[in-house]
Amino acid sequence: MPxxxxxxxxxxxxxxxxxxxSPTAVRDPRTPAxxxxxxxxxxxxPLPVHILDRVTKGQGTPRTRLAGWRFLVRSGEHAVAAAETMLTPDGWAFSHFFEGPYVTSTELALRQAEALPGSYQPRLLSVPELYMLTLWLHEDPTADAAKGTPAPxxxxxxxxxxxxxxxAHRAHRVSDLLPVLTLRLAANPLMGLGTPAMGSPA
Incomplete structure (x- = not known):
């Protein structure tokens, strides 16, 4: 189902x-494509980018917070970059363009997700302490995409x-993957220092 x-x-x-x-923004040295x-x-x-706050064993429902909205930028048949926007005191504003493996990986994951049974709302979930980005397929496709936490x-x-x-590119239920991430985070209490401002790898 789409x-x-x-x-x-x-x-x-x-x-x-x-x-x-804007010629100035598009000609940034980081975006040759x-x-x-x-x-x-x-x-x-457009995909809302949520950050998974630090989770610990026995904490229960994980907490997330909205960091921004990411758009895949298409040229021809494929995405060549992504545009990141963020919420400022004056409202939503452009943050930056970027390229790299997560652009291609996101496009591939979305195509794979369309072949899954059921109906989902796609989001992005970042785990900055592990420098990890996931496609989050939320079970309620009509939910407010700016809110909510991962359901089991x-x-x-x-x-x-x-x-x-x-x-990578293997669908895991939150109830199965979250304990793995919790153990990874607990194993290294220094993880997370100096994480990116947007909280999501690019």
């Missing part, structure tokens, strides 16, 4: 479109590159 992609806040989309129309792309650059497949029956699909010992 995924039900949630609509992004209109100001977030407008900020991404404005950045794509955007500089060399021929034809239109289209932001699509939700699915998490680690994106490549995944941490050692965790299979």
């Amino acid at each position: 995924l039900l992609v949630p609509p992004a806040p209109k100001p977030a989309l407008r900020s991404a479109l404005a950045a794509l129309a 955007l500089r060399s792309a021929a034809g239109s650059l289209i932001p699509e497949l 029956s939700d699915l998490l699909v680690p994106l490549a590159p995944a941490p050692p010992g965790i299979a």
Whole structure:
């Protein structure tokens, strides 16, 4: 069943479109694919980026917080970059473009998820202490995409590159994967120092 992609806040989309129309933003040295792309650059497949706060054994329901909205930027048939937006005191604003393996990995994971039975709302869930990003398939496709925590029956699909010992592009139930992440985090209490401001690997 097709995924039900949630609509992004209109100001977030407008900020991404404005950045794509800005020669200065598109010509950033970090985004050679955007500089060399021929034809239109289209932001699509908006995904809310949630951060998994530190979890500990016996804590119960994990806590998450919304960090921003990410758009895959398509040129032709494939995504070549992503546009990140963030919430500021003045509302949603463009943050940065980036390229790299998580762009391709996200696109692949979304295609794989469309073949799964049932209906899900796609989100991104970042575990910054493990430098890990997952496609979070929320079981309630009509939920407010900016809120909520992973339900035990939700699915998490680690994106490549995944941490050692965790299979990328394999769907795991939250109830199965969360204990593994909890043990990983508990094994190294110094993890998480100096994590990225947005809380999500790029």
